[in-house]
Amino acid sequence: MTSSVPAAGDALQFQVTGNPSTYGASFLYDWGDGTNDPASDQASVTHTFASAGTYTVNVTADNEINVVSNSTTITVYERITGLTLISDEPTELGLPTTITRSIATSWQDAVFTFDFDDGSIPIVVNSTNLNQAVTYASVGRYSVSVTASNMISSQQEFLEVHVFEINIETVNTTIDCYETNTNATMQAFMNTDTSLLYDFVWTFEDGCSDTVESDNVLDHIFATAGLQNVMLEVISRNTSASDRMNLTVCVQDAITSATITDSPATILGLDTVFTVDSLGGTDPQYSIDFDDGTPSASVTLPEANHTYSAVGNYTVVFTAKNLVSEVNDTAYLVVQEEVLGVNITTWSEYEPLIVKDVNFTYSATATSGTELSFVLDFGDGTAAENGNDVTHAYTAGGAYTVSVTVSNLVSSRSFSLNVTVQEAVSGATISHPVVVKANTSVTLTAAVDAGGPDENDYWMIEPDQSAYTLGTSSLTYVFTQVYDSTVSLKVDNRVRKMLCEANFCCRFKMRLSKTFWRCL
The missing domain is CATH 2.60.40.10 (Immunoglobulins)
Incomplete structure (x- = not known):
């Protein structure tokens, strides 16, 4: 075998030698791993072991003269994987x-x-x-x-x-402050990422105590407002080691109500006073948004003052707030200018007289004030009228007081104008005796149906006179000649003039042959 350290999966080369020679021999290989090679004339072959182990390899050589067998033991190793x-x-x-x-x-x-x-x-x-x-x-x-x-x-x-080493790093609360009688969640964080190693013992100032196994999260209901002291002890489940941490938990009662009372309409530039109130809540803070572009202002109960710089309609919001609740209420306010400089005028060509039964326009004004209403009373028993330009006709002569009242939601001012109503003169007549004697005093009397009694009477007797002379309603005159005479009467009461004439025929010791009058 040529490989020094055989490995599973590698192709190993084997060489068979013989003495004196392997020439002409055939070889049969048994690899000891359950496999055999068929007989061949190859003295050099390769083989791959599929797995590690110790194998006995046997080879048999046959050259037809004799048969020789030999074996060798090899250890095959496996490369290490999957550690x-x-x-x-x-x-x-x-x-x-x-x-x-x-x-x-x-x-x-x-x-x-x-x-x-x-x-x-x-x-x-x-x-x-x-x-x-x-x-x-x-x-x-x-x-x-x-x-x-x-x-x-x-x-x-x-x-x-x-x-x-067991150590509580921190305890977190889900919010900054809890409302009384609601669920408060607290979570402990350790210097390891598992809570299965500990028991968590929570002790509360309100007398409650909770032990939680293998869970760093606890829910608790605080019944009393205030800064509540909480102690957490974490105990190792494997040793006697433990750690403690004290913390303070904020607990507050919720605000139950907030009210602001609508303020009466306010004169521009004067203080507006709002009445505010609130119920319930721990450490409440109060503020008002005055709806005029100024920042919301902190206020205290029971009143809040503010001065508006412009007229208008404002929606005012009062807020009562603490760390666990917020309650709002709304009020509405009108700011108006004060009514000043009220006046009333009228125009008549007969000024200062007003003509009876003739319509005149009366104009009311004010130098300041917003959203104004005008009410005119003419002092003659007729109903007052609304408006700043009103037309009115008096039905009877006399002295009257015309008054105007100008008002808005914040103020009211009145003004009066005295007027004299004069009826136009009408129905002028001249009365005289039936018989006129020359060189005898004759009394002529003027009368009017309407427009008196302060009229002016102007007399002219023609042909004795060529111009009118101011007199009274009674004229005494002596006719010295026998002639036809015309007596003219002009009546004037400043709103109307009338002309009345009477013609006489004067004779000595004779009756008046002809008497007549007419009014033009």
């Missing part, structure tokens, strides 16, 4: 760590070298015992290497081993 490592880590300090090895190929003549990465001398074992234990002297993460080798090959694998 795998597992362990029972993480391992608590002081306890052994067991490393289990395996290979896919034969264990025959396999040697295993363990380097535990702890500074100790590697150990070599050839036992078929799969487990190898090591106890580390200090905590850490170790890279264990195992090398499997035999006469023809080797394979190395690495395995990380975590050796720990």
Whole structure:
């Protein structure tokens, strides 16, 4: 055989020699692995063993003169493959760590070298015992290497081993603060990634105690608000070692209600006062959004003040908030300008008189104020009218007071205007005696059906006079000649003028032959 270290799966070459010669001989091979080669004249042949083992190879040579047999024993090795490592880590300090090895190929003549990465001398074992234990002297993460080798090959694998000392790294709560009488979840985090090694003992300030096996998560209901002290003790299930941690858990009562009362409409530039209230809750904080672009302001109960810089309708939101709850309420506010500078005017060509039964327009104004309403009362018993431009006609003469009230939601102002209503003069007449004697005093009397009694009476007697003369409603005159005379009366009460004439025929000691009057 030419191969120095035969391996399973390799083609091995065998050479047969004889004395004095193998010339003319035929050979029969029995490989000892259950296979035979048919007779041939080949003294040099190859054979492949399928698996490792020790085999007896027999060859028989026949040259027709004699038959000779011989045998040899060979050991065939298998290359090592499929080395795998597992362990029972993480391992608590002081306890052994067991490393289990395996290979896919034969264990025959396999040697295993363990380097535990702890500074100790590697150990070599050839036992078929799969487990190898090591106890580390200090905590850490170790890279264990195992090398499997035999006469023809080797394979190395690495395995990380975590050796720990029990330690609680932190306890997390799912939220910053819990509401009373609701589920609170807490979770402990250890310096290893498994909780199967521990029992978790939780002790609460409210007198409750819970022991949880192999689970680092606990749910608890706190019945009382405040900063609750919680102690966690973690105990090793393999040793007597333990660790403790104290923590403070925030617990608050929820706010049950928040209210804000609608404020009356406010005059622009003045403080608006809101009434606010809230019930329940631990350490509540209060704020208001005034809806005018200013930042939300912190407030205290029971009132909040704010000054608006612009008129408008505002939606105001009051918020009561703590770490576990938030409650809102809404109020509505109108901000308006105050009514100032109220006035009322009217125009008449007979100013300051207003003509009876004639429509006049009365205009009301205000120098400031928003969303204004105008109400005019004409002082004559008629119903007040809405609007800032109102037309009205008085049905009777006299002195009246026209008043306007201008108002909005925040203020009201009034103004009054005194007016005099004059009826237009009408129905002017001249009364006189039936008989007129020359050189005798005659009394003429003026009268009007309407428009009196303050009218002005202007008299003219033609042909004696050529112009009107202001007089009174009664005129005494002496006719000195016998002639036809015309008496003219002009009546004026400042809103209307009327002309009335009377014609006389005067005779000495004679009756008035003709008397008449007319009004134009």
